Amino acid sequence: MASYHTRSISFPLKSHPIVDQLDEQLCRLRSSRAASTSSLTNKLMDLKDLYKCVDDFLQLPLNRKIVYDSWVERVLDGSLRLPDICASSRDVLAQSKERIQDIQSVLRRRWGGELNITNEVSEYLKTRKIAKKMIRNLSKDIKEGVETN
Structure with a gap:
């Protein structure tokens, strides 16, 4: 055996x-x-x-490691989310600036004649509505990130 x-x-x-x-x-x-x-x-x-x-x-040593690891993970997740939030904010501001420049351009071109800028204003209002929605979503993401951390 x-x-x-x-x-x-x-x-x-x-x-x-x-x-x-x-x-x-x-x-x-x-x-x-x-x-x-x-x-x-x-x-x-x-x-x-x-x-x-x-x-x-x-x-306790094991618990400290577990808590520390989860805390580090949440901080890293939040720091990775931050560039996305900044990029989205930059895009929203760029779109708004673009629409305002369109309105200013139409106003300069038609200064002497009849002003018909309804299309540009409606595009600007659409952009503002989209921007508000994006800002609301971004602020919700930020709050969720803060609450989890």
């Missing part, structure tokens, strides 16, 4: 003490929230203890 050397993966049976404290604080906060007899001071003290446990939990 051939003998094989095998390794087993063993996971710790007990969780970290901070995790146990965190669970305990959450249970305590839930029970004080459900009980109408708990005073506001007790509830605030329980909340303070919970925040302290969460802070301790986040200070």
